[in-house]
Amino acid sequence: MARESATSQDLIASLGRGDVAPVYLLYGEEDFLAAEALDAILRAALAGGDRTFNLDVLAGEETDGREIVARASSFPMAGGRRVVVVRDADRLSAHDLDILSAYAAEPSPSSCLILVAVKPDMRKKPFTTIRKSGGALECKRLYENQLPAWIASQVRKDGRRIEPEAAKLLAACTGTSLRELRNELDKLEVYAGGREEITAADVAALVGMSKEYTPFELQKVVGRRDTPRAMTILGEILEAGGALPLVIATMTNYFLTLWKLHDLRRRGVAGKDQASQARVNPYFLQEYQDALAHQSPAACERALLLLAEADERSKSGTEDPRRVMEELVLRLCGAEEGNIVPSRGV
16 A cells, blocks of 8 residues: 555555555545445455454444553454454544554554544544554545546446446435445446446436436536527426525536636646546536637636525525526526527526
8 A cells, every 4th residue: 555645446456465454544524435445454354264253343432542452462363363443533532542552553463453533633643653654544525526436436346337427417416425325326226227337317217307407408508508498408407396506506516617627728728638627527528618618707707606696595585496596597698698599488
């Protein structure tokens, strides 16, 4: 594992080689990633041993440093390796952490101590010691733009593929909780049956939304200022009970990305680097670039202000949310610039 910069890929690679460190620290707010990493370590560390007798799971607020060290220092039974997991390790007292610091400096080679914490003070021992040894893995919450790639990686682990549009749609409809996303993927696995690829139509069917009428289709047509089509899609989303916060959040992210792309162009950033710097999936980059011809930097800034205003109005409880959204989409499409084309339901 890379020293002081361990990633989940580093961890999996080292465990695959049979390289189990004597001490690990799994920390961060994304408990699903921490649970995945913990399961991987346990499988490798307890391979060939007796899980019943060689595994201890302790709670940081209910134990102390002496007991942790005593268990980690004991010999494994029936071969294998002794494994001690300490949950909520950031709740241990300063005295207990001092005891663990001494152990982390010279850990038992026949044991594996795993500390799990949400917000440990990474300036203090034993956390600094573990990080320097390469045994620390930060389990950060993923940004929204990272979710489709994470979804695709999970589907690959299951031996299938997922359309980029499907991964993007699932992320938008489910939110940023990896645990909830994993649950939805499990449902999709069943829904897809024996098919090797999960499609956007599968996701739409699962969440009760037509593939043709999603926040992503809405942002696409708003981006090119197609007022009639935008109003049709908005109407269908509202009729299907679509969540307005999701629509506003999706559109906000869209216009923020367009503004970033404008800025990257202005600074002369090469096209191949724009996707990574703007955090756009390369698969969708052309769609965003096409919209730049219709949405100037000033228009993007104005759109962000309109979206913030609509978000506040929709939550006030004093206005009809449908009317707020219809007015928003009309203005985003250029209503105040005389760019209105009559459409159904307007």
